[in-house]
Amino acid sequence: KEYLTTFFAATHPKYSTSVFRFTKEPTHVAVPYVWKYKLAKERLLELAEILPPEEAERRNINFVNPGLKQYFPAIAAATLPTLRGGIQMLKPGERAYTHRHTANAFRFVLESPSEGAYTIVEGHKLPMRPGDVILTPNWTWHDHHNEGSSYAIWFDGLDVITAYWLGGVFYQDFGDVNVDKYQKIENTNEDVMAKYLGVKPTFETLPSHLPSSDNPLFYYPYSLIRNSLVRLAGKGKGDPYYGIELEYINPTNGSPAFPTMSLKIRLIRGKDELKPIRRTENRIFIVFEGSGTFEIEGQKYVVEPYDVIAIPSWKKYSIRNDSNENLIVFSYSDEPVFKALGFMREKKEE
Amino acid sequence: KEYLTTFFAATHPKYSTSVFRFTKEPTHVAVPYVWKYKLAKERLLELAEILPPEEAERRNINFVNPGLKQYFPAIAAATLPTLRGGIQMLKPGERAYTHRHTANAFRFVLESPSEGAYTIVEGHKLPMRPGDVILTPNWTWHDHHNEGSSYAIWFDGLDVITAYWLGGVFYQDFGDVNVDKYQKIENTNEDVMAKYLGVKPTFETLPSHLPSSDNPLFYYPYSLIRNSLVRLAGKGKGDPYYGIELEYINPTNGSPAFPTMSLKIRLIRGKDELKPIRRTENRIFIVFEGSGTFEIEGQKYVVEPYDVIAIPSWKKYSIRNDSNENLIVFSYSDEPVFKALGFMREKKEE
Amino acid sequence: KEYLTTFFAATHPKYSTSVFRFTKEPTHVAVPYVWKYKLAKERLLELAEILPPEEAERRNINFVNPGLKQYFPAIAAATLPTLRGGIQMLKPGERAYTHRHTANAFRFVLESPSEGAYTIVEGHKLPMRPGDVILTPNWTWHDHHNEGSSYAIWFDGLDVITAYWLGGVFYQDFGDVNVDKYQKIENTNEDVMAKYLGVKPTFETLPSHLPSSDNPLFYYPYSLIRNSLVRLAGKGKGDPYYGIELEYINPTNGSPAFPTMSLKIRLIRGKDELKPIRRTENRIFIVFEGSGTFEIEGQKYVVEPYDVIAIPSWKKYSIRNDSNENLIVFSYSDEPVFKALGFMREKKEE
Amino acid sequence: KEYLTTFFAATHPKYSTSVFRFTKEPTHVAVPYVWKYKLAKERLLELAEILPPEEAERRNINFVNPGLKQYFPAIAAATLPTLRGGIQMLKPGERAYTHRHTANAFRFVLESPSEGAYTIVEGHKLPMRPGDVILTPNWTWHDHHNEGSSYAIWFDGLDVITAYWLGGVFYQDFGDVNVDKYQKIENTNEDVMAKYLGVKPTFETLPSHLPSSDNPLFYYPYSLIRNSLVRLAGKGKGDPYYGIELEYINPTNGSPAFPTMSLKIRLIRGKDELKPIRRTENRIFIVFEGSGTFEIEGQKYVVEPYDVIAIPSWKKYSIRNDSNENLIVFSYSDEPVFKALGFMREKKEE
């Protein structure tokens, strides 16, 4: 084997196994897809039956892009070329060991008890109430707990496909470098919000074991976010393409929540319809409140709470709120990667 | 007149009018100084008697540095080489015309009625409650109103000395470019906080008539800030030199509140004493809660609420809380200028 | 098909097709590999026989990573997970049509006539002399010409694997949007160097059709670069791990030559040996002068001019100069991507 | 003395010493002024007679703004509010002690022997040939030498007025912290250009005693700069307001040469005339080749080589080349300060 090839294959059989042509516009083997929460949750409940409690942290169902399934068999389950999404469940009384990894991750809580479910990130106890967003940035110690009286289900979003594909995955168990298997609680969500909403402390910074690009806020309560959306909705319908949309930002630099992932939440008022758009980013939406219709490249998908919609680069899509109530959709995408590398483009359609 | 000079003056009388020598450490004609609020307020109340209502916006008392008074006679009243500070009063029923200027300014409210005093910044109605900080950044339309039942007094902080000295002052009255003399109210402090605390809107940005470096948050309520300070004070005494100190930040970039001024607030717990420090910045402190002692280059100053303390570059100072209650001091400085120009240094003393 | 999976596969056959585990350190299906120039050139000369002149621009031989061949069959020939490399030949009298693409590319000239081979980038005629580096950044019009008396062979380096994998590939032929198929020459390498070495023009910037992140210098002559390396070699052996290494920079911001690729050149003095290192980046070396030995994870590879060495993320490697002459190796890597996303790490070994 | 004042002075004699009003456009006590080189050189030659050799480093003539002379008597001779300029002479055989200061400075060489005059900056021996620009950034050790056969005269440009006014001046003699009074020569201008023109070394950075904002290039030879200007002049007349203008940049970040000063050089072709403009910056021009006319706020000044022109903020000015030869003017300004602080504006007039 010589491990040499050429793009020209037509007249020379020796090289015929490999053909690459630039395309006029982005194309990818990943495809648009919609996963219904009802089915995914059913599968998750099945796992809850067959997995023992000590494997609680592996009790998750991942959304696999039909177009990527065949190309990354030995690599990872990819929802879009750079991103993975899944849902995870913790039953009452369960907890998962403390660990950390370079892949950035966040939790967007779907169903949870009113009290008792929480994640600890770098010693901060952060509640997991429906709609809350909890970040576990690059190399932060984290573990999940459910001391409530009913199960907790959340959406896990990760850039692990990016991290793995580049070759940037490091992993560590807390117990490997500490006596205990669990980190201690030293602060709360109130503490971290006190330090980073509108202000920053001059007397302390991120622990030195963390990358300086990490977001120290860790926590965005839905109560705060929802209030913002509803207040803004009282002012108008927002942008014709974006609706009323807020991005979760890293307060220390005004950048996206992660260097690899942009997290946003969008409210579309009753009966409103957004205009179609194409963006080079790969984006995953999760419906949180209300119901509506996504139209992607001419195909319509009716969606309801916690359904997951994957939109690969440059696919034309629009969103319509079919009801009279607000439609609220959360999303995450690799937009920061496109911007950092100079590949971000968008095209507004009519 | 030739308008030529030389540094060498000893042996040549022709050039003897001008001598300049580099100094080993920063020196300046500005001096440390403390102004007592009691006296300044007395003068302000006098002005309230003699000035007619239509001159309400000029009813202010400025703090003039004894060392600078002689050098800038025709220029401006400077509290420190780059900064001006003063107190202003609005009696019930008064208001000031809408205007804007390139000089950045902020209001730190000292005494005000529980309801009715407010500033409008770019159409946002922002309450003026004790301890609130209201920004009027570069070229933002603003006006003040008191519809309450008692007078309102606030501290005005400006970078106008910098702006004037560089040659960057532009000014405009709203009435000169609009039919009305007052801007309209279209939003509130709740709206602007909904858009910029932890998030940012993707569907709108600053109006294009504003510099991109402007801070769009405009408002920091004391209720939020004080809660943060007290919460952090429950964790420990903070930094030995800084105490428990928070900087008000521009949420769109994590930078200081203004490109020219850093606004900070510091809590020193009962009986705590901070270690002495020198910093190249020029810094003005305003006591807000509690009482204590500033020691500046060996001289002690006992201070109480609303007293103003000016500390020029590189003067050694420390702060001690003499009581058992929290001491809370607000401050502003030209630290961002020092950082942008490469001149920031500090020296921690014992 | 449900397109759902779980990481837990051991006890539940339904999900057994997909397993993903975090690894303690980076691992990838890409492998270290060395391609000998002698063989690649032989294949290129074969193509020169069988391809007609009008297909000159497709006459290239690409270096395919043995580990990636099976995973990206329908995608692209990848040398490393983010990068592609190949060699291309233009016979005397040949030229390639003007086109542009969002994927960034550069040419590192290996063998060429003393005069007559050149690339035109955005109207700038840039000579292709051995060792010269010519950039064709994101969306810049470019075409290659050989008006010399012998063939020209150069190395093509591209981030096309990144661009394709993200979904960011746009492509355009000049003839599709212009009357002519070729752009006109309006400037030379001397012009662009006059504008960007140590200075920048205040009266013109990049054409607005280009991304602002593009590097406007386009050209780095080997005469300049080699002189720098040799001069520095006269001062010492440089860094124990890096040797005497220069990075080609975008002069408008001091950043790497491309937002996606860092281009560097390294001189190792006669008989010197660099210490082993691991870096998360994916890096491809091309030997340009001298000969030596690469040791990668314990495996030794003797290399000589124009051999190509691929080193995936985190593989331990070192370089030794076996001769008394200078060893000069050019390289490109995805280091800027790792830095932008927060994944850059390195580990110096003994 | 209470050191309190108010802006309202008309009706209250107590406060009548201080009046400040915002102006619609920038105004300053600094005035436009032109100093003829012939006269300044005459004064410098006089000093050469009366000053002993050991005071060689103080043998300089400074340009004092008529409007600032009265306001900064005890402070410093200011050419414009932020900048100082002067000319300095070193006779054959003279040298000046090694020292450093936080104020940034540069030398623009006017008259010098063909060989033998040089400045040493951080161990780099940099020739002083006519038109060469030599930087001595913040806290860099430097000393000047003339081993040539005739005197050397250069223009000194400094931000010392800024540094002093802020309170950021630190100074040190080499002899105070070293055994010797002179630093050693370890590198040349060729070395530093080899490291920073188009490239940057990966194996070494600025010494840690220097601020990270320092420009490491230190040297811009006129031979390189003039070649660039003339080459670009062959392409056209450049911008209607700026002519053919190049800015000297810090190659590590593409920023101005100093964080406090922008250095530019401009060629106006024979008989060309630039359109009038206003800019908020304070700018000093030095004529280097050719002759022409500056028109500043309606007043015309005929200028010839080495004449110095000071233009304060927002003064309307234009430049006309009266001859058939190129007119080349060097300039420095505080534009980076205006940009950093958000005060930069310009207005193009007809």
Ligand SMILES: [Fe+2]
């Ligand atoms: Fe995890």
Ligand SMILES: [Fe+2]
């Ligand atoms: Fe004002």
Ligand SMILES: [Fe+2]
């Ligand atoms: Fe191409």
Ligand SMILES: [Fe+2]
């Ligand atoms: Fe000096």
